[in-house]
Amino acid sequence: MARSTEQEQPDDVIWGFIGLGQMGYPVAMKLRENMPKSYTLLISDVNDGVLSRFVEHFENAAERNGPNSRPLNVQITRNARELAERSSIVVTCLPTPRVVKSVFDAMLIDGKLPHLKQERLFIDCSTIDPPTSRALARAVRDVLDVEFVDAPVSGGVVAARAGTLSLMFGTTTKSQKSIKRIKSILSLMGQKICHVGEQGAGVAGKLANNYILAINNIATAEAMSMGLRWGIDPKVLTELINSSTGRCWPTEVNNPVPGVIEGSPASNGYEAGGTVAVIQKDLRLAMSGAEDSGVGLMLASKADEVYTAVEKVYSGKDFSIVYKWMQDNTSTEY
Template sequence: MSKPFSVIRGSASKSWASSVGARRTFATSRCLHATWGFVGLGRMGFPMAKNLRAKIPKSDKLIIHDVNPAVTGQFAEEHAGQTIQVAEAVREISEQAETIITVLPEPHHVQNVLRAMLKPPTLLKIGPCKPRLFIDCSTIDPKNSRAASNAVHSSGQGKFIDAPMSGGVVGASAGTLTFMIGASNDMVKPVSDVLLMMGKRVLHMGEQGAGLKGKLANNYLLGLNNIATCEAMNMGIKWGLDPKKLAELINTSTGRCWPSEVNNPVPYVVQNSPASRGYDGGFGTSLMRKDMKLALQAAHESGAASVMGHEALSVYDLVETDDNCKGKDFSVVYRFLGGKE
């Protein structure tokens, strides 16, 4: 029987600080201060890197890279006077940084970045003089994550951990993300020490790939719950029910779920929800489509049944082709269904 996942909460621990301090006793000047790498400054990555820079010692260096130079320029400008370096290529980061965090959109982005960082296989002879720790916070499929992990480990140049997250842009900005990690037991502590500088909780789901499997299972359920909530709210309102009273009923009864309680799709039922802002912000429909596709792909590969998934995916596909809905928070399914706004 497998052991239940472990949960780690809190701020970066003393053990990580101790290990950082220990490595700064190396005789060479290039090891006196720690260097961190961050690749991918999108809507999630930018605030995550910002929180990381705020938590690591001022003397440490943070090297950043993104395909959009305007974003890295903005980050550097916002952190003027701090130790920030903009890398033109990701190889610069792997040569200098001991801990490297990636937050990338698609599986092929992760593969390409890892490939560029690992070749040539000479990282142990340069920079911090020790194996690198690659923490991938991207949401990709377990198969491609396993390939990335194998590429890192077979090169002998470091460790690879999958660490997808939950909490959205709001959580990334507030530093309250939950990370789900796939790692061997001995890596849980050092990885958690890093992640807790950008979030508040770390769930160890099992060995490499388990973090992504947990994330995809959760988001698969989220995608189904969202459509069901939109349909139920639309039904009730068309039957003449008051939307706030209907939501109150659902949220204190067996239909209770996050899309109803926190991200209700009917405008002004929840004042701060994306629906109350014209469905702007939040978790984009395109991201939900991506996660549903990845979950269905992984389900197919493992032989797991997915009776409702393909129907749900087709709904999100249609929503993204609707001019009044595309590019919006995924709760815009309610608008797509003709819900009263």
């Protein structure tokens, strides 16, 4: 049953979602499932096949629910500008700062958007660098005089599909009413919502988090490799670690050893939840931000070298495949 939000609004409310990639697709699915049934969700992506599949999912779901069931309203838009013109809430979930900037340039290119009954709000769920996020927020405020929220997601594809993502957001607004509105919308896409601070704080917090993830992923692969080499059953070792001080997301949820965690990428041929390229992108954004801020990262360069080597061999695979790469490269001089 959909969680309610913005109940004071009329039934002809239209929201928009741009970016149906590995993470965006399940996030948009949860948003459409949880937002009020009478609302319309507009979708936009460069992949026409993905757009069609998204619409067909809800059409097929309605058919399965019986002859009197109507599909939830989902419409494909021609481009980002059209979506922005028609939507009171615009959510973006895109892969890189360059792509995010190009999409916002397209939405803002003709200046002011048509007036709507509901106040517009832009929510960017992409993981990008704070300077780019702040520049986009300024552009949105300067052109449209509306709020831009950075709200990156954490938890991976498995959590996105389950609706248990964490979303951390930054915003310039001091209005408790506006913050409550933002939280109510984000709660339709995830479970844990954290207001980090000023605009840009959301992506800054996400990069700090993903820096830990990038390092822990490699450390977990090394630890599991050690344990197996020493004759410990991988499930026993995982249980030990998860009840001890080494417990972390790569051991508990995204364990890199096939067969240890049912449904994990490693147990599914390393089918990507988050690719090697994506975790390396986040690592490099964190490295760049740390350098600009005068923060030293002792482990970053070595981790970057590892992901560069893994990407050359296993491009497109889940980043936990660093474990398999280590099995192929038994020398410690990688």
